[in-house]
Amino acid sequence: MQLEFAVLGFFDDHPDLTDAVVDSAYEELAKRYRAEATAHEYKPGKLDGLRLELxxxxxxxAEMLVGRPDNVMPYAPVSAQAMQDVFKRLRASIKRWGKVGGRQAYLNFIGGQLGGLELDGLELDGLELDED
Structure with missing residues (x-):
């Protein structure tokens, strides 16, 4: 959920963001954790613009969720494999909502699910979210 909150915050700042851009960022992150989980070298893809920013x-x-640096989260870190699985599920959600329609169907879905929560000053597991 923290990842999706971050995507929503990014979407607020970049209303032209599309599901395809989010999918590209998720895909690259999934590749990173797949490489780690399988003890292979990570070879960064070619992201640019909003894809790279996101x-x-x-x-x-994601690094905090896997316990880096120094496991600052109040719960046990997840494995690289679990992190890869998270990004796979998020990408599947983009695909599912993309079938419903629109270039921002996934973004609108998570906005509807999470956007009603008051984010200003909310602290999520040590992450402060301020809307300025």
Missing amino acids: HDTLLPL
Whole structure:
């Protein structure tokens, strides 16, 4: 859910964001954790523009979830394989909502599910979210 909150915050700042851009960022992150889970070298893809910005926004959150640096989360970190699975599920959600219609169907879905929550000043497991 923290990852999706971050995507929503990014969407607020970039209303032209599309599901395809989010999917690209999720795909690259899934590749990163797949490489780690299988003890292979990670070879970064070619992201640019919003894809790269979103990836770079999500990466620190994903790293915290796998316990880096120094497991600052109040619960046990997830494995690289579990993190890869998270991104696979998120990508499946994009695909599912894309069939419903629209270039922002997934973004609108998570906005409807999470956007009603008051984010200003909310702290999620040590992550402060401020809407400025």
